[in-house]
Amino acid sequence: FAYFVSLGADLVAQYALGENHRLKALTPETVAAPEGSGPRHLVLNDAQNAVYVLTEFSGQVLHFARDLKHGTLRLLDAADAFDPSQGLRHSRFGADPRAEHLIWGADIHFGDGNRRLWCSERTAGTLAAVAVADTGTVSPPERFIEAPPQPRGFRAQPGRRLPRRRRGAVDGCRAVRRRRRPPRADRAGRDGRRCELGAVRLSRPRQCRRGAVG
Numbered sequence: 001f002a003y004f005v006s007l008g009a010d011l012v013a014q015y016a017l018g019e020n021h022r023l024k025a026l027t028p029e030t031v032a033a034p035e036g037s038g039p040r041h042l043v044l045n046d047a048q049n050a051v052y053v054l055t056e057f058s059g060q061v062l063h064f065a066r067d068l069k070h071g072t073l074r075l076l077d078a079a080d081a082f083d084p085s086q087g088l089r090h091s092r093f094g095a096d097p098r099a100e101h102l103i104w105g106a107d108i109h110f111g112d113g114n115r116r117l118w119c120s121e122r123t124a125g126t127l128a129a130v131a132v133a134d135t136g137t138v139s140p141p142e143r144f145i146e147a148p149p150q151p152r153g154f155r156a157q158p159g160r161r162l163p164r165r166r167r168g169a170v171d172g173c174r175a176v177r178r179r180r181r182p183p184r185a186d187r188a189g190r191d192g193r194r195c196e197l198g199a200v201r202l203s204r205p206r207q208c209r210r211g212a213v214g
Contacts, residue, residue: 001014001015001016001017001026001071002014002015002016002017002023003015003042003051003073005033005039005040005041005042005053006030006039007038007039007040007056007093008038008093010032010033010034010035010036010037010038010039011030011031011032011033011039012030012031012033012039012042012051012053012064012073013025013029013030014026014028014029014030014031014071014072014073015029016071026070026071026072027072028072031064031072031073031074031075032075033053033055033062033075034055034058034060034062034078036057036058036090036092037055037057037058037060037062038055038056038057038058038091038092038093038105039053039054039055039056039062040053040054040055040056040105040106041053041054041106041107041108042054042108043108043109043110043117044066045110045114045132045136046110046114047114048066048068049065049066049068049136050063050064050065050066050136051063051064051066051073052064052108052117052132052138053108054081054105054106054107054108054119055105056091056103056104056105056106057090057091057092057093057102057103057105058080058090058091058103058105059080059081059082059088059103059104059105059119059121060078060079060080060081060105061078061079061081061108061117061119061130061138062075062078063075063076063077063078063079063136063137063138064076065136076136076137077137077138078138079130079138079139079140080140081105081108081117081119081121081128081130081140081141082103082105082121082124082126082128083121083124083126083128083144086123086124086126087101088101088102088103088121088123088124089101089102089103090102090103091103091104097122097123098122098123098150101123102123103121103123104121104122104123105119105120105121105122106119106120106121106122106151106152106153107119107120107151107152107153107154108120109154109155109156110156111129111156112129114132115131115132116129116130116131116132117129117130117132117138118130118154118156119141120147120151120152120153120154121151122150122151122152123150124144125146125147125148125149125150125151126144126145126146126147126151127144127145127147127151127154128141128143128144128145129141
């Protein structure tokens with residue numbers, strides 16, 4: 001099965017992979033997201049029975065149940081992934097989020113054994129961990145971590161070892177900025193707290209604009 005989001009049409013398209021990897025639309029072919037939410041990135045959990053979508057315009061994590069046999073999705077619940085203290089407003093297609101101080105949801109990755117969904121928001125420059133219950137339902141983050149300006153893509157590195165003077169296995173996040181500054185490596189504990197480990201400068205600045213990580 002294959003799933004695709006549409007930022008402007010507020011939907012997730014769902015297909016089966018047939019012979020020679022040809023796409024065959026499921027029934028229904030699309031599943032609606034909340035109007036004006038702007039679905040951006042999606043991830044599947046390890047059990048493959050849920051799909052989570054981060055929206056760009058509303059800054060939410062949408063939780064879809066996934067039928068293991070037929071591959072179809074069904075929207076169950078959602079949780080905000082942006083910092084409410086930043087005064088961000090709902091965004092829209094074609095807007096300039098930084099100029100108008102609008103929500104700008106970006107990337108999403110699992111962490112802590114599928115118990116958290118790390119999400120980036122670019123206008124306020126935050127990383128946050130949306131909690132995932134055993135049932136798959138999501139709840140808003142308890143705290144927000146200051147990230148590099150405009151954190152676009154990032155990579156979660158579970159069980160990453162720390163440098164020699166800081167030992168132990170932790171969950172790590174490496175955020176990549178869109179602006180020309182070096183990507184930064186952070187560590188995050190189970191409670192969502194973060195300690196900065198350092199920054200690495202890429203040899204080609206344009207790699208940051210493509211969201212590449214080193």
